[in-house]
Amino acid sequence: MPHLPQKPAAGVSRRTVARATAAAGLAALFGGATGTATARAATRLGPRTLDVSVPSAALGRSAPVRLILPSDFGARPEKKYPVLYLLHGAHDDYTSWTRETDIEAFTAGRDLIVAMPDAGPTGIPSAWRGGPDYETFQMKEVPPLLARDYRASGVRAVAGVSTGGYGAMAHAARHPGAFTAAASYSGILDTTAPGVPAIMDAIVARENLPAASLWGNPVFNLLTWRDFNPRARATGLRGTALYVSQGSGVGNGGDPLPGILESALWPSAQGFARTLALMGIPATTHFYGGGGHDWAHWKPEFTASWPILARALGVPE
Secondary structure (H helix, E strand, O other): OOOOOOOOOOOOOOHHHOOOOHHHHHHHHHHOOOOOHHHHOEEEOOOOEEEEEEEEOOOOEEEEEEEEOOOOOOOOOOOOEEEEEEEOOOOOOOOHHHHHOOHHHHHOOOOOEEEEEOOOOOOOOOEOOOOOEHHHHHHHHHHHHHHHHHOEEEEEEEEEEOHHHHHHHHHHHHOOOOOOEEEEEOOOOOOOOOOHHHHHHHHHHHOOOOHHHOOOOOOOOHHHHHHOOOOOOHHHHOOOEEEEEEEOOOOOOOOHHHHHHHHHHHHHHHHHHHHHHHOOOOOEEEEEOOOOOOHHHHHHHHHHHHHHHHHHHOOOO
């Protein structure tokens, strides 16, 4: 991620091997020496980064979560850490933040855990109609695992891109008080705004899934669509620090598709912000001309939102 300050990294370990040395802790964490199911399900990717496979009743299968642990995790076995959840977008996966940004280097030396949970191929972290429940997976199954095995505290913030931006605001709105901050970068923030149901249907259809498999028909099942709509549930965001960014998509240049999609979401983001203002819910917004629905624009938006997220997590900016 360009322009993000970097700090030096250190060792990493687990609570189950807290009394061992840092080196022994790494071996136990990633080599399965502890004999626990969690350890066997963890795959080491780097000094601080690992993938954990989480058995999920909500999904009916195990699903991955990528974690970046604090630099001093092994050296301070008594310490608990706040968690920053980063949600991926459509037609991507839980590896996107480490693949597209330098979030590992950026968080080195900072006292927090970064958790990047899977949201399926559409990246819509919701309870699907008669199908997988990614909301329960991310909100009810992943946090207890982090608290039990990785010393996560109860302080949490969430941010996401595109459908992950939807998830950040939907989770925070539907679970008031669960997050101290929520940030959306080009998120889908009003699912019932004109043209937006068609966008949602197209996202689902691209993965060869029936459109109605998400929340049903947007007309006949309007109440369900509204129930999962961040704008309709905005009252639940009161007391949460908010950051909302969206480009107009006009004059993006190059490949026109990112600009077209960004412009299609512009009115719904504006409507979401107006609703917050009318309800007296403070939010930091950045609506900018041009831009595209891509990482080139989301990375600097994360940078801009970091002070808000850091303050809410209680870590240095």
